[in-house]
Amino acid sequence: MCDCCKHHEQHELPKTYDHHQVEQKWYQIWEENGYFSCKNNEGGEPFSVVMPPPNVTGQLHLGHAIDNTMQDILTRWHRMMGHQTLWVPGCDHAGIATQAKVEEHLAVDGISKYDLGREAFVDKVWDWKHQYHDRIVKQLKMLGSSCDWDKERFTLDEGCNDAVNEVFVRLYNEGLIYRGTYIINWCPKCQTTISDIEVEHSDHPGHLWHLRYPLADGSGEVVVATTRPETMLGDTAVAVHPDDERYAGMIGKKIMLPLMNREIPIIADDYVDMEYGTGAVKITPAHDPNDFEMGLRHNLPQITVIGKDARMTEAAGEYAGLDRYDCRKAVVEAMDKLGLLVKIEDISHAVGECYRCGSVIEPLISPQWFVKMEPLAKPAIEAVLNGDIRFVPQRFEKIYLGWLENIRDWCISRQLWWGHRIPVWYCQDCGEVICQKTEPECCPKCGSHKLQRDEDVLDTWFSSGLWPFETMGWPDAEKMAEMQKFYPTSVLVTGRDIIFFWVARMIFTGLHFMEEKPFSDVFIHGLVLDAQGRKMSKSLGNGIDPIEIIEQYGADPLRFMLITGNTPGNDLRFQTERLEASRNFCNKIWNASRFVMMNLTDYQPGKGELNYSLADKWILSELKAAAASISNNLGKYELGEAARQIYDFTWDCFCDWYIEMSKPRLYGNDPVERYTAQTVLVEVLTSILKLLHPFMPFITEEIWQALPHEGETIMLAKWPEADKMTDYPEEAAVMALNMEAVRAIRNIRAEMNVQPGKKLELIFATDTAAEGLQQGEIYIKALAGAESMSIVPASTAAPEQAAVAHIRGVDIYLPLKGLIDLDKEIARLKKEIGNMDKEIKRLEGKLNNSGFIAKAPADVVEGEKVKLADYSEKKASLLERVAELNKLA
RNA sequence: GGAGGCGUAGCUCAGUCGGUUAGAGUGCUUGCUUGACAUGCAAGAGGUCACUGGUUCGAUUCCAGUCGUCUCCACCA
Numbered sequence: 001m002c003d004c005c006k007h008h009e010q011h012e013l014p015k016t017y018d019h020h021q022v023e024q025k026w027y028q029i030w031e032e033n034g035y036f037s038c039k040n041n042e043g044g045e046p047f048s049v050v051m052p053p054p055n056v057t058g059q060l061h062l063g064h065a066i067d068n069t070m071q072d073i074l075t076r077w078h079r080m081m082g083h084q085t086l087w088v089p090g091c092d093h094a095g096i097a098t099q100a101k102v103e104e105h106l107a108v109d110g111i112s113k114y115d116l117g118r119e120a121f122v123d124k125v126w127d128w129k130h131q132y133h134d135r136i137v138k139q140l141k142m143l144g145s146s147c148d149w150d151k152e153r154f155t156l157d158e159g160c161n162d163a164v165n166e167v168f169v170r171l172y173n174e175g176l177i178y179r180g181t182y183i184i185n186w187c188p189k190c191q192t193t194i195s196d197i198e199v200e201h202s203d204h205p206g207h208l209w210h211l212r213y214p215l216a217d218g219s220g221e222v223v224v225a226t227t228r229p230e231t232m233l234g235d236t237a238v239a240v241h242p243d244d245e246r247y248a249g250m251i252g253k254k255i256m257l258p259l260m261n262r263e264i265p266i267i268a269d270d271y272v273d274m275e276y277g278t279g280a281v282k283i284t285p286a287h288d289p290n291d292f293e294m295g296l297r298h299n300l301p302q303i304t305v306i307g308k309d310a311r312m313t314e315a316a317g318e319y320a321g322l323d324r325y326d327c328r329k330a331v332v333e334a335m336d337k338l339g340l341l342v343k344i345e346d347i348s349h350a351v352g353e354c355y356r357c358g359s360v361i362e363p364l365i366s367p368q369w370f371v372k373m374e375p376l377a378k379p380a381i382e383a384v385l386n387g388d389i390r391f392v393p394q395r396f397e398k399i400y401l402g403w404l405e406n407i408r409d410w411c412i413s414r415q416l417w418w419g420h421r422i423p424v425w426y427c428q429d430c431g432e433v434i435c436q437k438t439e440p441e442c443c444p445k446c447g448s449h450k451l452q453r454d455e456d457v458l459d460t461w462f463s464s465g466l467w468p469f470e471t472m473g474w475p476d477a478e479k480m481a482e483m484q485k486f487y488p489t490s491v492l493v494t495g496r497d498i499i500f501f502w503v504a505r506m507i508f509t510g511l512h513f514m515e516e517k518p519f520s521d522v523f524i525h526g527l528v529l530d531a532q533g534r535k536m537s538k539s540l541g542n543g544i545d546p547i548e549i550i551e552q553y554g555a556d557p558l559r560f561m562l563i564t565g566n567t568p569g570n571d572l573r574f575q576t577e578r579l580e581a582s583r584n585f586c587n588k589i590w591n592a593s594r595f596v597m598m599n600l601t602d603y604q605p606g607k608g609e610l611n612y613s614l615a616d617k618w619i620l621s622e623l624k625a626a627a628a629s630i631s632n633n634l635g636k637y638e639l640g641e642a643a644r645q646i647y648d649f650t651w652d653c654f655c656d657w658y659i660e661m662s663k664p665r666l667y668g669n670d671p672v673e674r675y676t677a678q679t680v681l682v683e684v685l686t687s688i689l690k691l692l693h694p695f696m697p698f699i700t701e702e703i704w705q706a707l708p709h710e711g712e713t714i715m716l717a718k719w720p721e722a723d724k725m726t727d728y729p730e731e732a733a734v735m736a737l738n739m740e741a742v743r744a745i746r747n748i749r750a751e752m753n754v755q756p757g758k759k760l761e762l763i764f765a766t767d768t769a770a771e772g773l774q775q776g777e778i779y780i781k782a783l784a785g786a787e788s789m790s791i792v793p794a795s796t797a798a799p800e801q802a803a804v805a806h807i808r809g810v811d812i813y814l815p816l817k818g819l820i821d822l823d824k825e826i827a828r829l830k831k832e833i834g835n836m837d838k839e840i841k842r843l844e845g846k847l848n849n850s851g852f853i854a855k856a857p858a859d860v861v862e863g864e865k866v867k868l869a870d871y872s873e874k875k876a877s878l879l880e881r882v883a884e885l886n887k888l889a
Numbered sequence: 890g891g892a893g894g895c896g897u898a899g900c901u902c903a904g905u906c907g908g909u910u911a912g913a914g915u916g917c918u919u920g921c922u923u924g925a926c927a928u929g930c931a932a933g934a935g936g937u938c939a940c941u942g943g944u945u946c947g948a949u950u951c952c953a954g955u956c957g958u959c960u961c962c963a964c965c966a
Contacts, residue, residue: 013925015925015926016926016928017928201962201963208966224966225966226966227966228966239966271964271965272965272966273965273966275965276965276966277965277966278966280966281965281966282966283966284966288964288966289964290964290965290966291964291966293964349965349966350963350964363964395893395894396893398892398893399892399893399961399962402891402892402962403962406962406963496960496961497961500962526894527960531901533901533959535960564902564903564913564914565901565902565903565913565914566902566903567902567903569894570894570895570902571894571895571959571960572902573901573902575900575901575915577900577901577914577915577916578901578902578914578915580915580928581914581915581928583928584926584928584929585928586928587926587928587929588925588926588928588929590925590926590928591925591926591928591929592925592926593925594925594926595925595926596925597925598924598925599925633905636905638905640902640903641903641904641905644903644913644914647913647914648913655925655926656930656931659925660923660930663924667924743932746931746932747931747932747933749920749931749932750919750920750931750932750933751932751933753919753920755920755921756920756921756923756930756931757921757923785923835910838910839910842910846908846946846947849946849947850946851945851946851947852908852946852947853946854946855945855946855947856908856946856947857908860908860947861908863908864908867910871910
């Protein structure tokens, strides 16, 4: 680098944008100045979002990154539009997940939760919570999330506990929460129940054992088929279909259950599928949900043979104490020895597994708490059907409705220590069940002080299901008063994987307790997949830590990459190339800004004479169109499309064209031209920064601060509204034609291998576009690399040694002495004529079709006619030139 | 067994009310130290819009079916 360059460098911004420092700096300033607070824009239309609370023991992954980026984009956009904006952050206590993690950690030191006892263990979990909470908050801040930290909540904080107790007691008093002994999903590893949706079904290879069950009177036998032979020890019936002729005579007879030597009846039930297996089913009411139901219908005894530890109980007789799978082997062997094993069939069948730990779920009978779903589901279905709540994309409504329409009661009690304890006490003397928000002094029925609180806690989703209103202070009327305007919230942004777990539950609790929907729109996004299109998972080890990406590339590129090239609801592949493209975009903006600022040394806003030229009117028109379209797309949750449009406008319109157009005017010696160019550069760049700010908050603030501006932060700057901008359609069209001329000339330069530095002499032969070309001369010369340009009547013939191009109404002649290879030039022109021919043919065909003329809208027909005229004109012009050249040849 | 998504350039994806010479990024080819940027500039090649049929003056777009692919739901022992 020479000395003079060094000298310049000192005054300039660095050539490449470095996000380090910038991002942290601005987040801190924003936070310290209270820009995230919902108190800004007081009186503006309210806009509110509640953050899907991340599990407190986890750490952020790309799924959180996309989720929070989308919320942040919407929040920042609305804030800039002057809306009073609230984005509530928070974490979820994540009952099973967190408890399991802490237990695992303790196990390393050989400590079990029982060694500590309930209270000390829960204290330990709180320690963990604090540690991980801080990490998550840090990660959310790194991402740029503009949430109101003053309103931060935790699903297990005091307020949420109050809400949970209120809800529980009210539902209990309404008869919508009940305790009952039913068959539930038991995870033998987590040692707790889980709800139906927490059971994941996947196909596994297994066997279908066909077992011979002899009749008690020795008159025959029934062959039953089962995938779980060990459960036969708890069989209390064999069921056949009432219409099954094979078993018609046997219904009502007794079976002598082998191994147990117990008599059980043969019953008839519609549930049995005659086609499957042998058409006869062994019934184990205590260990199968269907058998349980059938047992109730037929009043069958329930014999529990598998315990909560997944070992056989005393009721299993000689098999007591065996693990369920060891018992399976033993039972099969014993049956085989007795000659009662008919055959073993290999099959693939669905096995239920715990969504947390993957253990095979055991259906067991146990006393648990349930929420009665039917009365709650009804309004939740109605709210979506009548359009009160809208899913984006709409197809997710079907998924939501399908689930609620077939829902079963929700098992909410969990045998854990970490969570909201069930607000129920049992009187040890009279057995009274007391359900109330606070601990009772004594039994209201018998006065006894011997009260025992229910040991269980509630399903995590019971408390997160109240999120949109518990975060607004409910049920505390005083706290609510301040927040009321934010309920219902505007939109819920979340992944499609928790529509059932969370979205549905918030909807029915909101409708029930607030008597109003919790949100108007549900904006569903897909998963972030790896570069090969696989789900990111621990087992595959293909997960990507957003923090590492942010450190390497910055939050802005990550955010931009996560929302571009994607449509609502679809999965997104994480690709480094796309991340690099986003980073390059940052750099592009940085350098465009650098260019603008370098040319502002003598600029004083509002202190000069303005005279908009063609180029100015063109870019301002483009800006208006872009702003309108971006707002429109944001309103439709088409974030990817909005981002693409700001990208295109910035790179293509502003950088590739307008900045280049501004150069001859900045470097010329007309002060009005220079001042006007400066003004438009600043104005358009400022608008770009604002339009881009929701997507890339950090770099936009950094640059905005260096430009002339009003206000303290771009965060609260006014969103560019297209309605308030001016466009100049006529001048923009003229400029567009000039740009077309530039492209045509550049094309010839490239094809003819004209040296980039060589200045051309341009001749435009036209009768229609002369004025526009005259006005655009300064730009055309600069952008096409010309030293002179003349405009002549259309009838003027081209010089012999010239290349020719044609745009609407204009023949462009490029005198290129010595560079024209006659044959090559003819070939080039003929190729273009060929293209025109193809199009002309197509258009003629269309226009000759009487159906098209008669039925297509007039403007479409007109448009095709204009096209045909244009192509024909171009073809004629080029043909003429070819004829001239042929004469020369 | 049901339900849904996806199938468009070598790759990853856009394409909103049916009419565009079907687009972008990336990769590829060619040429460039162009007074912001080589994380760049300019020009270019590259597509039977999975297949078949239907509706229509006209289908990448709407409908039906087929194939491929991914996902969700489901108590068939």
